[in-house]
Amino acid sequence: MKKRISALLLCMMLVLSTITACGKSNTNGAATSETVTTDTSSEIASSTEAATDDAKDSNYLNLKDPAGNEIKVPVDVKSIVSMAPSTTRVLLDLGLSDKIIACDTNSAMSYGSELKEDIPQFDMMNPDNEAIVSLNPDIVFTSGMSAAKGSDVFAPVRTANICIADIPTASTLDEIYKDMNFIGICVGKQDEANQLSGEMKEVVSRVEEISVTIPESERKAVLYEISTPTADYPDIYSAAKDTYIDEIIKLIGAKNIAHDNDTPWPALSEEACIAADPDVIISGDTYTEDPVSVILSTSGWENVKAIQNKAVYVIDGNKLNQPNHHVADSILEIAILVYPEYYNTLSK
Numbered sequence: 001m002k003k004r005i006s007a008l009l010l011c012m013m014l015v016l017s018t019i020t021a022c023g024k025s026n027t028n029g030a031a032t033s034e035t036v037t038t039d040t041s042s043e044i045a046s047s048t049e050a051a052t053d054d055a056k057d058s059n060y061l062n063l064k065d066p067a068g069n070e071i072k073v074p075v076d077v078k079s080i081v082s083m084a085p086s087t088t089r090v091l092l093d094l095g096l097s098d099k100i101i102a103c104d105t106n107s108a109m110s111y112g113s114e115l116k117e118d119i120p121q122f123d124m125m126n127p128d129n130e131a132i133v134s135l136n137p138d139i140v141f142t143s144g145m146s147a148a149k150g151s152d153v154f155a156p157v158r159t160a161n162i163c164i165a166d167i168p169t170a171s172t173l174d175e176i177y178k179d180m181n182f183i184g185i186c187v188g189k190q191d192e193a194n195q196l197s198g199e200m201k202e203v204v205s206r207v208e209e210i211s212v213t214i215p216e217s218e219r220k221a222v223l224y225e226i227s228t229p230t231a232d233y234p235d236i237y238s239a240a241k242d243t244y245i246d247e248i249i250k251l252i253g254a255k256n257i258a259h260d261n262d263t264p265w266p267a268l269s270e271e272a273c274i275a276a277d278p279d280v281i282i283s284g285d286t287y288t289e290d291p292v293s294v295i296l297s298t299s300g301w302e303n304v305k306a307i308q309n310k311a312v313y314v315i316d317g318n319k320l321n322q323p324n325h326h327v328a329d330s331i332l333e334i335a336i337l338v339y340p341e342y343y344n345t346l347s348k
Contacts, residue, residue: 063186066179067144067166074163077138077187083124084143085110086322087167090180091141093196093325094189101135110318129156137162139186144168170323171264173204173244173251180325200328207251207335210342214253220279220338222254223306226265226317228288228295235267244323252335252343254280274304280338281306284317313337 060072081102082088088107091100092114102120104127120135122128124145132140133156140157142164154164165186170176177197184193224245226237239245240261249256257276258266283291292312301307315337320330335343 061185063165063182065165065167066175066182067168069164069166071163071165073165073186074138075188079135079137079139080187081122081132081135081137081140082107083122083127083141084145084167085318086324087141087143087183088115089322089326090183090193090196090324091187094184094187094192096187096189099187101137102132125153127153127157129154132157133160133162139163139165141183141186142166170244171242173200173247173327176244176323176325176327177201179323196325200325203328203331204251206346207331207343210335210346211251211253214339214342218253218339220254221257221276222249222338223257223273223276223278223281224249225281225283225285225291225295226321228283228285228291229270229298234270236270236273238266238268240264240266244327245320248327248331248334251331252338254338270300274301277304278306279309279311281312282334282337283312283314284320285314286317 059075061075063071063073065071078099079101080091080096080099082091082100083104085104085107088100088103088111091097092111097114097116100115100119102122103115104124105121106124108115108119108121120128120131122132124143132154140154140162142154143166152158158164165182167179167182170179177200180193180197181190184190223236224238226239227233229236238258238261240256240258240263242264246256246259249259257273257278258268261268281295283295285291288294291314295301295312296307296310298307306312315330315333319326320334332343332346336346
C-alpha cells in the first residue's frame, strides 16, 4: 500500500527539470540561426519559418523546450523515444506509432496495444541509458518526473549528443496547449497538434459559457481525491492551487476545498475534509477496485453532504492526470457529474 501511494504521488508531484538539453551534431556543420520559444503558436510558427529560411541546408531546428533548454531537433524526425505517458498519447493521436521505437513502462502499460510490438521499455526514473543510446533516436521526450530526485538520469544520453526535449508537467490548461504545440513542432505535426488542442479549447469555451450562468448560491464545494484513504493511510491526497485540476474545478463553476493549501498536491486529514463538508466527492483513484463504495461506507463521514446525497463519483484518473488534450474528456465528465442540470446538454 505504501509503495502504491508513493508511486501515485510521484506521478502527480512532477518537478521542473532545469538541465541543459542537447541535440545531435549537424552533419553539415550548419545550424539554424533562430531559437524558437513556445510562448504562442503564432510566435513559434513565424520563428520556425525564419530559422529554416535562414539555413535551408540545415537538417536541424534550434528550439527551446518547455523547460527552457536550448535543443537541436532534426527537421525530419524518424525515430522517437517517449518517456512519459502523456506525451506518448499525443504522439499516438498524431499518427506516429510507427516512429516510436521505445517508451517508458507506464506508457507501455497504458497504450501498449497501440504501440509497435515488443519495443523496448525503460524505467523513467532509472532508464537504461546505454540501451537508449544504442537505439540512436532522433529525439527523446522526457518529463519532470525523471528529474524528481534532483539528478540528471539521462546524462549519458545527452553526452552521446542525442536530442532530449524535456516537458515539465503542466500546471495550467494553457501550458497543456503550449506543450502540445511544442511536440507538434518537434515531430513535424504542428497543424495536427494545434487541431487537437483547438478541440480542447472549444470544450473549455463551451463549459465557460455555461459556468457563468450558475448562481453563486449554487456553487458546490468539491473534494478531489487522488487516492482513497485507508485505515493504515488515512490522509487524502488532493490537488490545490497552481494545478490544472484546481483550474478545472473553478472552470465548471465549483469550489475546490483544497484550493488554499500551500502545496499543489496536499495530504489532507479526514478531519479537515469532513469539516469542509463537500457537496461532491470526485475520485481519480486508479488502484482501488470500487472507490465509490469505500468512500460511501467510511465511518465518520455520515453527515457529509456528499455522502448523504450519494454524490460520490469515480472518473478515469489516467485521463485527468496526464496533461494532454484528453483532459477535455475529464472536464466534461466532471462538469456533468457536479452540475448535471447545467451541463447535460454537452456531449461527453
